[in-house]
Amino acid sequence: MHRTKAIYPISEALTSLTIEEVKRIDQEATGGEGWEFYTSGFLTKASVFLNKISARVREAFGEYYVEATVDEHHISTACTCNEKSGMCKHAVALLYSWVFDAEDFLDVGETMEELQTRDKGELIEIIGRIVQNDPRNIDFFDESSEEPPPELPGPLAALDGEFDE
Numbered sequence: 001m002h003r004t005k006a007i008y009p010i011s012e013a014l015t016s017l018t019i020e021e022v023k024r025i026d027q028e029a030t031g032g033e034g035w036e037f038y039t040s041g042f043l044t045k046a047s048v049f050l051n052k053i054s055a056r057v058r059e060a061f062g063e064y065y066v067e068a069t070v071d072e073h074h075i076s077t078a079c080t081c082n083e084k085s086g087m088c089k090h091a092v093a094l095l096y097s098w099v100f101d102a103e104d105f106l107d108v109g110e111t112m113e114e115l116q117t118r119d120k121g122e123l124i125e126i127i128g129r130i131v132q133n134d135p136r137n138i139d140f141f142d143e144s145s146e147e148p149p150p151e152l153p154g155p156l157a158a159l160d161g162e163f164d165e
């Protein structure tokens, strides 16, 4: 997780996020439900890129995609559960996962750096597998398309983090 001279470094705002800050956000946003959800262990495929973390959530009633963007004084979250009243327990659980299990997150920046060492033939093969796995990914070929991938959630639910400096 600690790379030297990384091209896509994990942001300072993310690496300096503390357990205390997440606990406070949890109390404000979900009254502790986020912690309960985190400890039940339903988050999978957690990944990190620059200042953004994301994961999939498996629940009895379906599967969601949750992400959080962490800036110096602000945390924005979005989740396909479409919770209307601000940050949902899935987002809080994602933040707990980050502060407790950051080493389990897939570092997308590391993968991107790895890709730069592959030759064209290998890259074509990799992209071919990605498209076969989910043909909707072919949408990414069209650079003019500003449409977000279908799974990404709508409006961001934002919560101002009162970070101590």
Ligand SMILES: [Zn+2]
Pocket: 064, 066, 079, 080, 081, 082, 083, 088, 089, 090, 091
């Ligand atoms: Zn949610």
